[in-house]
Amino acid sequence: MRSILKKSTLEQKFPLLAVENGCILSKDADITVVFRVRLPELFTVSAAGYETLHSAWCKALKVLPDYSIVLKQDWFCKENYAPEIPESKEISFLSRSFQRHFNERPFLNHYCYLMLTKTTKERSRQQSTFNSLARGFIVPKEVSDKETANRFLDAVSQFERIINDCGIMKLERLSTAEIAGTEKESGIIEKYLALTQYNNPELKDMRIDPAEMHIGDNALCLHTLSNVGDLPGKVATDCRYERLSTDRSSCRLSFASPVGLLLSCNHIYNQFVFIDNHEENLKRFEKMGRNMQSLARYGRGNLVNKEWIDLYLNEAHARGLVSVRAHFNVMAWSDNPQELKMIKNNVGSQISLMGCQPRHNTVDVPTLYWSGIPGNAADFPAEESFYTFIEQACCFFTGETNYQSSPSPFGIKMVDRNTGKPLHVDISDLPMKKGIITNRNKFILGPSGSGKSFFTNHMVRQYFEQDTHILLVDTGNSYKGLCDLIRYKTKGEDGVYFTYTEDSPVAFNPFYTDDRVFDIEKRESIKTLILTLWKKDSEVPTRAEEVALSNAVNSFIRLIKKDIGTIPSFNTFYEFVREDYRKELHSKNVREKDFDVDNFLNVLEPYYKGGEYDFLLNSDKQLDLLNKRFIVFELDNIRDHKVLLPIVTIIIMETFINKMRRLKGIRKMILIEECWKALTSANMSEYIRYLFKTVRKYFGEAVVVTQEVDDIISSPIVKESIINNSDCKILLDQRKYMNKFDAIQELLGLTEKERDQILSINMDNDPSRKYKEVWIGLGGVQSAVYATEVSAQEYFTYTTEETEKLELTRLTEKLGGNIEMAIKQLAESKQETFAH
Incomplete structure (x- = not known):
């Protein structure tokens, strides 16, 4: 039997003429400028942020001339994760395991384009019967008015400036090569015709049937919002996402989010706004209203329509709203009939979540697909649009994209909480360069079982692999496995693990330096140490005692520098104070009540030779830790010891400060986990304050980890010295502290948006994946919830x-x-x- 199916080539029907100077020219003389849109990340925008976003769209649309068309086209494509393994650097065992775990993992990727088209009055009113698909041939027209084209391009520049100035999203204009493509890279037109965002796609035949349309093996499924009767009675800039909201918090998403990233199938969400002549539109409605009034006696429906028209006109005049036409559609596809049926139901249900009536369109699929070609928006059939105002139309714009990896070479691997795709996140360098944070210090809070130690292991392992020197102070063997693996991989050259025991206690010499140079930081460190040994937490040294101690330390240091034979140690310092410094005080007539030498020596006697703790400060061998990049001090055995814990902690910090001062241009990190009893003493406060304020100057960062809310609420040292000097705050599941969270929020200075993000942690986890979520906030400016999946x-x-x-x-x-x-x-x- 002879085939009677008529076939046409794409070349015969193709509506575009050329791409020149970054503009698409159609055969009907329409001009289109294309932008790539960078939207904010999912779950990171507050209600106020969505208002700002909406306001920017409205202002921008109002600068476009009459008979302009705005097409915002959001692509959501299923892709598989492909790890990026650097060729220049050998990848570690754990990094390779991470990449292998996520290799080929499916996720939904988002691409957003904005197309601004200038057409004519006649073209904007044409019906589907005049679409280029329905014409036998197209005769190219000339752009008759160059001044109109120039005014349009000027308006486009203003449009771009307004959007970029809002600070939440960004437009990037596409070049001619990005639109039309090159020999190596496909352009957006080619990608659209192939229904893919991959480079160099295989172009397929299009089959247009009365009931459905096929592109290759893919069948299209189209749902439209083209009738006012299908829309909800009220729209808003954003909506509450119940699955991540609580009684005390509200997770916000854009009004159109149900047909965006929350719809997990291959689809395009097209958002058309047609800017006609506002005055002509109102005149047409005035005339239509009078006709309805005249016909009211023949049907009550005409009277109802007259009331609706009057309401529309009253809104336009009273509030100064601009009348436009709009159309929205969701175009999904699949090559599997069963999957397509499921997709059809899913799209319908997601549209229903917006309060809209889903309408599965089987008649206009080819025409609407054709008008979605970049540069061909003027081919849109006018009967598929409805009248509204700019403010209402912009509510249907999607306002978020999926999580984006940082462009910085330094960072850690986290996972997108929504799609499960690995992300490269920089929480140190790039935020510092952008001015989002002023230091790299981190404060980590998470109750027991929230995955706190798991996250810190994951973080420090990746820091170590990026050549960071790391010193960890732990009280629970949390880092034993990682340290053992590093020691095995480096054949014992790194991965040093100290556990305090009576047989092998941690000891050092606070007065020792390789070159006998004592800068001001070293002197202050020694003074703080001795003050901690001398005074109880409840005792505050007098000014005279502080001066006397400072003089004693400085005099002893001068003696060390002068007399090479003097062995620098706590023992010799003790003997110096007992003999030489006592005489010096006597010669200055320093009264006993101002500085009691005997009392001072008596209190410090346990640390002098023969004393109970004489091993602590008189080490005859220096710990060779300067070039060790991964060091763990495990203090579980002395975590409740009132004397040893503060002293050993300060010894460790002195070790880090030595590393901090001497390793120039090398990244350094100290992480202190659960050592609050040592840190909360009054004598330690200056030391902690100094460390947190100074470490940033040496390319370093201090990290403090705690699990008890009461620790941070009750300790002024933690609040003043640590929290205020930690621009990066990391919180894990806080639902245990829901009733105490107001105090935490006030203490950490969290915004309402950050509060809502934190209280959404682990509320909607995917049961098919094993992970826990973590919130990372940077300087009160940038924050998001990530998954720690390994x-x-x-x-x-x-x-x-x-x-x-x-x-x-x-x-x-x-x-x-x-x-x-x-x-x-x-x-x-x-x-x-x-x-x-």
Whole structure:
């Protein structure tokens, strides 16, 4: 049987003429400028932010001339994650495990384009019967009025400036190559015709049937909002997302978010706004209203329509609203009939969530698809649009995109909480360069079981792999697995783990320096240490005592520099004060009540030779930690010791400050976990304040971790010295502290938006993935919730579960100390738990 199907080539029907100077010219003399739109990330915008976004769109649309068309086209494409592995650097065992865990993971990617078209009055009114698809051939027209084109391009520049000045989103104008494509890169026109965002797609045949349209194997499914009767009675700039909201918090999304990232299928959301002549529109409605009045006696419906027209006109005149036409559609596709049926139902239900009546359009699919071609918006059939105002039309614009990776070379790998895609997040360098933060210090708060130690393990491991010197102060063996792995991989050259025991206590010499140079920081460190030994927390030294102590330290340092034979140690300092400095005080007539030398020596005697703690400050060997990049001090055995914990803590900090001063141009990090009893003493406050204020000057960062809310609420030292000097705040699940969160919010200076984000943590986790969420806030300016999801190998390295740690230890011993092999075998045996 002979085929009677008429076929046409794309060349015959193609409505575009050329792309010149970044503008698309159609054969009907329409001019189109195309932008890439950078929207804010999902779950990061407050209600006020959406108002700002909406206001910017409204202002921008009002600068466009009559008979302009705005097409905002949001693409949502299913893609698979492909890890980016640097060729120049060898990737570590854990990094490779992370990339392998996420390799080929499906996620929904978002691309947003904005097309501004200048057409004519006649073209803007044409029906679907005059569409270029319905014409046998197209005769190109000439642009008759160049002045009109120039005015339009000037208006486009104003449009771009208004949007970019709002500070929330950004427009980037596409070049000729990005629109039309090159030999190596596909342009957006080619991508649209192939229904993909991949480069160099395979162009496929289009089949236009009365009921549906096919592009290659993909069948299109179209839902339209083209009738006022299908719209809700009220629209808004944003809506409440119930799944991440609580009685005390509200997660906000744009009004059109249900058909954006929350619709997980391949689809395009087209948003058309047609700017006609406002005065002509109102005159047409006035005339229509009079006709309806005349016909009222023939049908009550005419009277009702007259009332609606009057209401529209009253709004336009009373509030100065601009009359426009609008149309919105969701174009989804699939090559699987069963999947397409499911997609059709999903799109309908998501449109219903907006309060709209979903209308599955099977008649106008080809025409609406054709008018969505970049540069061909003027081919839109006028009968598919409805009249509204700019303010209402802009409420249907999607206002968010998926999480974006940082362009910075430095950072850590986190995961998008919505799609499960890995992200590269810089929480140190780029925010500092942009002025979002003024220091790299971090404050981490999370109750027991929230994944706090897990996140810190994940963070410090990646910092270590990026050549950072890390010193950890721990009280629970949280970093033992990671430290053991580093020590194994570096063949014992790094990964130093100190555990305080009576047989092998932590000891150092506060007066020792390689070159006998004592700068002001070293002197202050020694004074703080001795003051901590001398005075109780409740005792405040007098001014005379502070001066006397300072003089004693400075005099002893001068003696060390002058007399090479003097051995710098606490013992010699003690003897110096007992003999030489006592005489010096006597010669100055310093009264006993101003500085009691005997009392001073008596209190410090336990640290002098023969005393109970004489091992602490008289080490005859210096810990060679300067070039060790991963050091853990585990203080669980002395966490409740009133004497040893503060002293050992300050010893450790002195070790870090030495590293901080001497390692020039090298990133350094000190992380102090659960050491509040040491930090909250009055004598330690100056030391902590100094550390947090000074570390940024040495390319370093101080990180403090706690799990008790009362610790941060009750301690003025934590508040003044740590929180105020930590521009990066990291919080984990706070639902345990829901009733106390007002105090936390006030103390940390959190905004309402940040509060809503924090209280949404772990509320809507995907049950098919194993992860916990974490909130990261930078300087009160930038904040988001991320997922800490890792591979099985990373999990067994970081785990703090006692049974799992013991299992790893036994397996490591069985394999002759090969902890990497033990982690691999353990991960393989329990891989099902981590399967994506």
